[in-house]
């Protein structure tokens with residue numbers, strides 16, 4: 194899983210491990226990777242930690258090569274690497290726009306294409322891409338993020354169509370706000386936490402465990418007839 198050192202990625206990695214999966218955590222954050230690897234080692238999980246830049250094709254190809262060399266197969270790919278910058282579009286530089294699109298959208302494309310090639314050869318696989326409520330809602334100050342996450346959703350649908358006959362399920366999940374490094378600065382500013390909680394019909398933010406359950410479902414045979422979907426994990430935020 195990419196973004197395996199991140200706030201959601203690490204919980205998903207541990208959740209998959211609890212269900213008996215061997216887990217490959219891939220991230221550009223070396224320190225975070227070591228922390229998560231220790232946690233998974235303590236759980237007795239078979240774990241491989243790989244440094245990876247999802248925007249760099251060579252890096253993704255090297256990671257795919259290592260996975261195949263070590264395991265000879267790849268059952269599940271979770272694309273959770275992502276960044277955001279909250280700024281009005283007039284203040285967002287072209288470089289910032291490119292960086293967000295590169296990591297969130299192009300990174301998902303590269304990982305799906307390169308890791309998915311292995312799944313096509315196996316004629317089997319599960320891919321779960323991290324979208325967001327921003328895949329379907331136009332929040333102010335999220336221009337590049339929403340463009341990238343909307344792109345992730347439609348890219349997911351296209352791959353689901355292209356690989357349906359290859360026995361590969363390609364789905365996305367769409368979390369609402371969950372407190373991680375991605376959202377912490379914003380949520381810690383006066384009143385923002387409460388404002389977000391009020392905007393969610395269930396009256397609270399999500400927790401990483403809410404996302405874990407969704408990923409486990411989409412990784413398991415329980416979702417074998419589900420493809421091209423986005424499973425919103427948002428307390429009803431996008432229900433109306």
Ligand SMILES: NC(=O)c1ccc[n+]([C@@H]2O[C@H](COP(=O)([O-])OP(=O)(O)OC[C@H]3O[C@@H](n4cnc5c(N)ncnc54)[C@H](O)[C@@H]3O)[C@@H](O)[C@H]2O)c1
Nearest residue numbers: 196198199200201221246247274275323325370371373375
């Ligand atoms: N936290 C939320 O509220 C929320 C809501 C909706 C969607 N999401 C999505 O969930 C995913 C995980 O987010 P999170 O909350 O865990 O954020 P996070 O910042 O805690 O984790 C993101 C991880 O991605 C890694 N990463 C960034 N650029 C990378 C690159 N080029 N190559 C490899 N790894 C890279 C970071 O090192 C980090 O470990 C993201 O795609 C995010 O957009 C999060």
